Amino acid sequence: MELWYSQLQTDNIKFSIKVKEHLYTGKSPYQQIDIFDSEEMGIFLIIDGIVMLTSKDEFIYHDMIVHVPLATNPAIKKALVIGGGDGGTVRELTRYSSIEKIDMVEIDEMVVAAAKKFLPLTAGRLDDPRVSLYFEDGAEFLRNTKEKYDLIIVDSTDPIGPGEGLFTNEFYQNCYNALTDDGILVNQCESPFYEKNAKEMRRAISKINRLFPISEVYQYHMPTYPSGHWLFGFASKKFHPLHDFRPEKWTELGIETKYYNTDVHRGAFMLPTYVREQISRVEKSE
Numbered sequence: 001m002e003l004w005y006s007q008l009q010t011d012n013i014k015f016s017i018k019v020k021e022h023l024y025t026g027k028s029p030y031q032q033i034d035i036f037d038s039e040e041m042g043i044f045l046i047i048d049g050i051v052m053l054t055s056k057d058e059f060i061y062h063d064m065i066v067h068v069p070l071a072t073n074p075a076i077k078k079a080l081v082i083g084g085g086d087g088g089t090v091r092e093l094t095r096y097s098s099i100e101k102i103d104m105v106e107i108d109e110m111v112v113a114a115a116k117k118f119l120p121l122t123a124g125r126l127d128d129p130r131v132s133l134y135f136e137d138g139a140e141f142l143r144n145t146k147e148k149y150d151l152i153i154v155d156s157t158d159p160i161g162p163g164e165g166l167f168t169n170e171f172y173q174n175c176y177n178a179l180t181d182d183g184i185l186v187n188q189c190e191s192p193f194y195e196k197n198a199k200e201m202r203r204a205i206s207k208i209n210r211l212f213p214i215s216e217v218y219q220y221h222m223p224t225y226p227s228g229h230w231l232f233g234f235a236s237k238k239f240h241p242l243h244d245f246r247p248e249k250w251t252e253l254g255i256e257t258k259y260y261n262t263d264v265h266r267g268a269f270m271l272p273t274y275v276r277e278q279i280s281r282v283e284k285s286e
Contacts, residue, residue, distance in 0.1 A: 005036055005044075007051060009226035010194050015051070017041050017224075023118050028110040035118045041224065043119060045086060047111070051224045055121050058088055062122070063260035064220040064268065065232060066092035069151055069184045071250035071265055072234075072241045074098065076150040080178070082138035083188075084155035085111035087123030094125045095255055102131045103147070109135040142174040150180050154187035169207050176211045176237075185235040189217060192275045193227035201231060206282045208235050216241055217279060218268035220259075231275070242269055 006016040017038050024035040034046040042055030053061065066089055070076060078101045081089050085106040093102050104126075106112055112133070115123040126133065134141060138154075152175050175185050189204055191197035209215045212235035222230050234241050247262035271279070 005038075005046065007046075007049060010196065013226075015224070015226070017044065017054075024114050026110055026114065028108050030108045031111075033108075033111055033114055035114060043121075044224070045115070045119065053086055053088065053119075053122065054224050055119070057223050058086075058122060059258045060220055060222055062088035062092050063257050064218070065089055065153055065155060065186055065188075067250075067255070067257060067260040068218060068232070068234065068241060068265055068268065069153075069186050070096055071247070071260075071262065072236075072245055073150070073182065073184060073239050074249050074253065075182075076184070077101065078147070078149045078180075079103070079151040079153065080147070080149045081105070082142070082152065082154045082156065083107075084153070086115045086119055087112070087126045089153055089155045090128070090131055091122055091125040094128045094130065096253070100130060102128070103134065103149075104131060105134045105136060105138045105141045107135070107137050139168070139171050139174070142171065142178055145178055147178065148180045148183075149178055150183055152179060152183070152185045154185070156188050172207050172211055179237060182238050183236065184239060185212070185233070187233045187235075189231040189233040191225065191227050191230045192278055193229050197226060198278060202278060202282050204233060205279060208233055209283065212236060214238070214240050216269060217271065217275070219271060219275070220268065242266065 003019040004016045005019050006014050009015050019036045019038055021037040023037055026033045031048045037043050044054035045052040077099060079093050079099055081104040083106060084104060085108060090102055090104055093099055190201040192201055214236045216234045217231050218234060219231050221228055250262060
């Protein structure tokens with residue numbers, strides 16, 4: 001008997017992966033968590049019926065969420081990750097010896113425990129001595145923290161359920177407050193392609209634009225996410241991801257990557273016309 005995992009990406013479009021084995025299922029106070037194994041995409045993590053990552057393509061997401069800000073400012077020493085329970089973002093951050101402190105705030109401890117057991121590819125560096133794990137609500141953590149960070153990465157799910165509080169005006173204001181004068185914020189910014197995702201993308205950009213003097217959007221291509229065309233937001237008090245980008249400085253670090261490189265860094269900010277038009281409408285409406 002064949003077993004397939006299927007996800008409705010819209011009401012009219014379905015994405016499916018043939019399953020080899022159902023490795024894990026658990027229901028936390030926050031969400032349903034499942035981990036499967038497959039021939040084509042390797043091990044993949046599902047939360048509330050939505051693909052979070054696969055071992056086949058996770059490197060694309062994690063390369064782009066981490067190396068773009070670190071290549072813009074290689075002097076980052078203190079980083080905060082909101083979400084990111086699979087551990088992949090922390091894994092990439094730990095590759096920088098210059099980073100002294102990494103705090104990760106994940107609301108659901110069950111996700112981290114499952115990732116440590118079944119996804120060592122991403123979760124294998126969560127025990128790095130520079131990493132501190134906090135199992136609490138990320139919005140609440142930022143509301144109360146007195147720490148100042150050089151980098152905040154919002155590695156969140158979609159703005160539903162536990163992820164909803166990570167897309168509010170208050171949350172982005174608290175991110176701004178918790179950043180140093182050189183601080184950079186990178187956030188998961190949804191997709192511009194299907195309207196349901198694009199609406200959330202425009203809302204996030206609008207809120208961040210009001211707070212930060214530098215606010216840009218960059219793209220990456222995730223085969224397992226709806227449409228495959230997704231965006232991150234880049235906001236900063238000081239550093240522009242292109243004007244202040246010194247590719248030779250990052251190259252000197254000798255960090256090997258599978259997706260990111262300094263040409264991709266530049267190209268990721270060269271957005272298609274339909275995305276530029278959406279962002280332009282946001283800016284004109286403010």
